[in-house]
Amino acid sequence: MRNSWSGSRVDLHLDLDASKGRRSALESALREAVRQGRLAAGTLLPSTRGLATELGLSRGTVTAAYDQLVEEGYLSTRPGSGTTVADVPPQAAAAPADAPVSAIARHDLRPGLPDVSAFPSRAWLAATRRVVTDTRSAALHAGDPQGRIELRTAVADYLGRTRGVVTSPDRVVITSGYYQGLSLLSGVLARDGARTVAVEDPSHNVFRGRVQRAGLALTPLPVDARGARVDALTHEVDAVLLTPSHQYPTGVPLHPRRRQAVAAWARTTGGLVIEDDYDGEYRYDRQPVGALQGIAPHRTVYCGTVSKTLGPALRLAWLALPPHLVEPVVEAKREADLHTESLSQLVLADLITTHAYDRHVRACRLRYRRRRELLLARVSGVPELTAHGVPAGLHTLLTLPADWPPEDEVLSRCARRGLALRGLSELHVEGRGRPAGLLIGFAAPPEHAYRPALDALSDALGSLRPGRRGSTDSEPRTSLPRHTPVTRSGDHAESVHVES
Template sequence: MAETHGTGLDLHLDVTRGPGVGRALAAALRDAVRSGRLAAGTRLPGTRTLAADLGIARGTAVEAYSCLIAEGWLTGTTGAATRVAELPAGLPPTSPEPRSPRDALQGVVQGGAPHATSLAPVPGRPSIDLRPGRPDLSSFPRTRWASAVRRALASAPDSAWDYGDPAGQPRLRAAVAAYTARTRGVRADADSVVITAGFAHALAVLGRALHGTGVRRVAAEDPGLARHRDLLRAAGLHVAPLRVDDAGADPDDLADGVGAALLTPAHQHPRGVVLAPRRRAAFLDLARRRHLYLVEDDYDGEFRYDRQPVGAMQAHAPDRVVYAGSASKALAPGMRLGWLAVPPALREPVLRAVAELGAEPPAVDQLAFADLLERGDYDRHIRQARLAYRRRRADLAARLPHPLGGVPAGLHTLVPVESAEEERRLTDTARHAGLVLHGLHTAGYWHEPSDAHPAALVVGYATPPPHTWRSALDTLTNLLAPTTP
């Protein structure tokens, strides 16, 4: 039994010195957090102070803290204080000590179904998140962003804090036009750019604007994100499936009466393929001849690892293609910053829809992001992230017995499995082991559910913070080793 006092915090821990003291210390801290004795945000003693108070080696304290940070009970980075993490509401006062995800999987990987209790989810147990569509949030450039905010606050005119133009801050619109022209070949100027609160907001705005121009049917890739279909339906549009194969979306599948099509040509989500050149040309020809709009969702166009990214379709038909981008994959989805390059005929309907929905990003965020773009800090951050994600994809490719699906790009890859039933079994087994995975069937990518559709796991390898990547990789490859076709 020992108490620590080095930080002014009386920390009572039931720890017996001797063999296994490190495990006992981790268990005592875990129990203190779980029981509520240590509230979220509580600052813990430094490892040197804790070790001195308990009469143990500092390395033992470091190991205990590191273990609990990896499990999600504590938070901390080098040079910063260690604090109690925010945990889900409703945790029971006691629960079994968490097993590692790797241990939880061994019964499945090495000998059939494990004992029923070994697969029971541990309430509140932190998970390894491998869902697609998320960057490594720990890599957010906090220092650069804080500096950009300070400069924006210091230099912005008083008029910047008034009710703004629904198209967005002029400075950011100009910066986005210059950035997308330089990096993606987009043909746009500040007047054609509309700033949105992320891509979901952009799609809701576009759906409303298209409906206002008389469009009633739109096509969306199949498989594709169910959330995007929901947003289009909420705008009063009927969504028709657009078949995707190894060459991307098929223009021959574009039904009559469709007034717009939502595409991910540079890196199809979720299959990861690139729209073939002849199909790009065919979509553009159909858009001109049938007077329909193409919505180009360039959600991760900056992240191509084997070559330069494919340029934007919008450059070939800026009067028929709406180009959409966001900071969600490069910075963080919580930024809620996106942009549209809008054809002239759609500009007024889009601005009217923005005003009606009333969800414009805050002026200070727009000005700070413009600062990042203008100074090149956004480019520098993307280069760093691109290198890290390329290495992770290479790690994953080296560990799996079969090639990854799609081109080397983006923040996710497709891992085919034998059947929808096997996909559901794998995602369920992974969930019990603390690994969050999406599949084509389990995450609702197919327009019409059917076990006849191909099955695959959609693995977001960018999401785990660096200190958990190896553990995530070990757990995933142990899960998949005997099951990938």
């Protein structure tokens, strides 16, 4: 039978399956409406009394259906605010089991993405009001290619205080994201005669590609349990791109002796160190490791961004440059897009100087630490997997056993269960004979959606264990442990073997 309701800011047609019980039919109809995107995130639903009247159901039936969908993460409720649709990505029609997966994932566990639902909206709005009130039209004039002095001053102070970076406002350049900063720097190096850049192997393939498109050749540096093998650097290498605080993707920090070695290489050869500190704020078992730039400030470019702390859509990042690179990078920025949007620069400067940014980062650090512990506890039910790296960052790397299916098949099976993950293979510079693995991001899902995402991950990984190679996605759900308590050792989870 087809029913509809009106009022309460929404008019929606529901198909209630008469073959099901009333509560089950209502749950299914609402669930499908959310999955298909017909009920958008934030939509206010009718009251239980109003919907019961419209559909001819008891209020208890409607209340029970709402409660069930809240538990599943499809709806959310707050006292005095009614029941609204949660932020659940719409799901495309299911593909055959052996078909390529192109549907929008229900569970986003990709690495490097923060929980944008935790964005400090009140602090941002308060800062925006102060900026608009205090600066008035000045915030809307053409900006400085180097960046607003307010933000450069705030960033220089913040980096010195929290990351040990040695810099000053006149050596900071604000860019429209880290990608642009790396693009500007690569172009400047190529124009100045640089030919070769050493990169970690594995490392982020998108950023390697950006360096190559500037006309620079790549030299791979193997990564082991102590980070990049910087002993492989030679006089023929003009620059090296590193993630020393938390190597991407293995998660290991660069060993102190190797930090000293790469600084000595730069001073001796005149080479340049490009330090990508992409999630340096997030260390969960101790204080974050300080920036490499602090021991070689005249030979290191420090790159930072708010994409992992506030959100990638803001397109705000910075370069702390050696003095000789400031003018050419500023000129490259002027040629690229004149300047980065000014109002958001001023708002971020306000957040930093009032320490609202610090408070937000500390809150995120606690949230992501708990999520990492839950992830490690859950995958401990699959003992064949090995987790790598120190407790830090926004993802965990799991290497796959040799007797498991190929990595692309593992990713396909996970995708059919609604999981968005990333594989390790594409991040290798030299791919032959290298280990396969999964990068599991634990930050992106909203709080209400994280445990359902771990449930789906547990089921997917459990179906791939030895002895279940022939399993299909139509099999019953596995009996992997759910919400397993985390065994603690010191200050971080040790539920699975962690290499460091």
